[in-house]
């Protein structure tokens with residue numbers, strides 16, 4: 001494919017120098033995408049986390065860290081691997097389908113934990129009573145490029161189902177955990193309007209969570225993969241969400257920070273396989 005950083009001449013030079021097959025990444029393109037992500041509107045603060053599973057090549061992780069990005073790991077192994085190449089634990093949060101068996105090590109390194117099920121919340125509370133924790137909730141809202149990347153709907157196993165919120169709160173109380181962040185995950189390449197729906201759903205339950213100061217809107221923004229794809233407009237999506245956060249602040253006096261978790265949005269346009 002011909003892109004801004006790949007054309008037949010450059011391809012030929014790279015082939016001669018390194019041989020093929022070869023993965024080629026454009027630092028310039030990555031940095032441009034990071035800038036767009038960093039400019040995501042958010043009235044009370046933004047923590048953009050790179051969803052590492054999009055591409056966890058060490059050089060790319062380190063470049064992103066240098067540019068001020070934070071990180072989202074989808075497993076304990078992924079988080080540990082990133083620490084091994086020099087990513088600071090405190091810049092990472094882990095949200096995993098499987099309770100990480102290296103969680104003690106990760107917590108020692110400063111990694112934040114997101115409980116993705118009632119069972120994970122119990123296990124975490126058992127190990128770290130009194131700690132701060134994030135809770136992934138499945139609000140029943142999701143879409144994606146296809147069923148396999150739709151991780152937010154009724155068919156998805158990601159997160160505590162909305163009806164079980166009260167049980168989650170009871171478990172947290174039992175272990176004196178402070179739930180300081182809610183996490184939703186609406187899918188990869190989700191329909192744009194779902195960001196707003198997920199934000200509304202999360203804000204509507206915040207009464208129950210007095211310690212929550214951060215909303216993590218998990219999910220991937222749409223990127224241009226084919227010539228007729230329309231990529232997400234982060235300014236538009238962020239602007240709409242900001243409006244909701246400002247209204248919520250007006251009503252409740254609470255300033256809710258935002259986290260977003262782009263993976264493909266940062267890297268998909270910046271990589272070529274020769």
Ligand SMILES: *Cc1c(COP(=O)(O)O)cnc(C)c1O
Nearest residue numbers: 051188218219220261262263264
């Ligand atoms: C994979 C993932 C993302 C990012 O998805 P992309 O389509 O790669 O941008 C965001 N949040 C979570 C929780 C993920 O697992």
